[in-house]
Amino acid sequence: QVQLVQSGAEVKKPGASVKVSCKASGYTFTGYYMHWVRQAPGQGLEWMGRINPNSGGTNYAQKFQGRVTMTRDTSISTAYMELSRLRSDDTAVYYCARGGRGAAGSQLYYFDYWGQGTLVTVSS
Amino acid sequence: EIVLTQSPGTLSLSPGERATLSCRASQSVSSSYLAWYQQKPGQAPRLLIYGASSRATGIPDRFSGSGSGTDFTLTISRLEPEDFAVYYCQQYGSSPTFGQGTKVEIK
Numbered sequence: 001q002v003q004l005v006q007s008g009a010e011v012k013k014p015g016a017s018v019k020v021s022c023k024a025s026g027y028t029f030t031g032y033y034m035h036w037v038r039q040a041p042g043q044g045l046e047w048m049g050r051i052n053p054n055s056g057g058t059n060y061a062q063k064f065q066g067r068v069t070m071t072r073d074t075s076i077s078t079a080y081m082e083l084s085r086l087r088s089d090d091t092a093v094y095y096c097a098r099g100g101r102g103a104a105g106s107q108l109y110y111f112d113y114w115g116q117g118t119l120v121t122v123s124s
Numbered sequence: 125e126i127v128l129t130q131s132p133g134t135l136s137l138s139p140g141e142r143a144t145l146s147c148r149a150s151q152s153v154s155s156s157y158l159a160w161y162q163q164k165p166g167q168a169p170r171l172l173i174y175g176a177s178s179r180a181t182g183i184p185d186r187f188s189g190s191g192s193g194t195d196f197t198l199t200i201s202r203l204e205p206e207d208f209a210v211y212y213c214q215q216y217g218s219s220p221t222f223g224q225g226t227k228v229e230i231k
C-alpha cells in the first residue's frame with residue numbers, strides 16, 4: 001500500500017531554514033510527482049510546489065519562489081522540502097502529497113495520497 | 125490565479141440527510157480539473173473526487189461530484205457519522221488552488 005512518512009515536528013527561529021523529509025513506499029517513487037502543501041493553524045490548504053522525482057525538475061508556486069527548494073534522493077525514495085528565511089507566518093503543518101496521473105500517464109496536480117504532516121513552528 | 129469560493133461556510137445536518145456543497149471558480153476550470161477532499165481534525169486531507177466526478181479508490185458511492193466550467197457540486201447522499209468533517213475543493217487546471225472549505229457539522 002502507498003505510504004508517505006514525514007519527518008517530525010520542528011521549532012525554528014525567524015530567519016532560519018527548515019528541511020522536511022517525506023519517505024515514500026508501496027509504489028514506484030520515480031513514477032509520480034511529489035507535491036508539498038501547507039496549512040496554517042485553523043486555515044485552509046496552500047500548494048507550494050512539486051518535484052519530478054525522475055528528473056529532479058521542480059515547479060514552485062510564485063509565492064515561494066526564491067525561498068523554497070525541493071529535492072529528492074531516489075536511492076531511498078525520499079523527497080525533501082527546504083524553506084528558508086522563515087517568518088512567524090510560516091508556522092503551519094507541511095504535507096507531502098503524491099500527484100495523480102491521467103489515463104494516458106500524464107502527471108496531474110491533484111493529490112491522491114498524503115503524508116501525515118509535519119508541524120513547523122517559527123517563534124523567537 | 126483561479127479563486128475558488130465554497131458555500132456554505134458551515135452546513136448543519138443530521139445523519140441520514142443529504143448534503144450539497146458548492147464550489148464556484150473565478151474563471152473556467154479547464155478539462156474539469158476539479159477535486160474534492162475531506163479533512164478531519166488532526167488528519168491529512170483525503171481525496172474523494174477528481175476530474176469533477178470520478179470517485180477516488182475506496183470512496184463510498186454516497187459521495188458524488190458534478191459540474192463543469194465554473195460551478196461544481198459535491199453531494200453526500202446520506203450522511204454517515206464519519207462524514208462530519210471539513211471539505212475542500214481544489215482546481216488543478218492551472219497552478220493549483222483550494223477553496224476555503226465547508227464544515228459539515230452535526231445538527
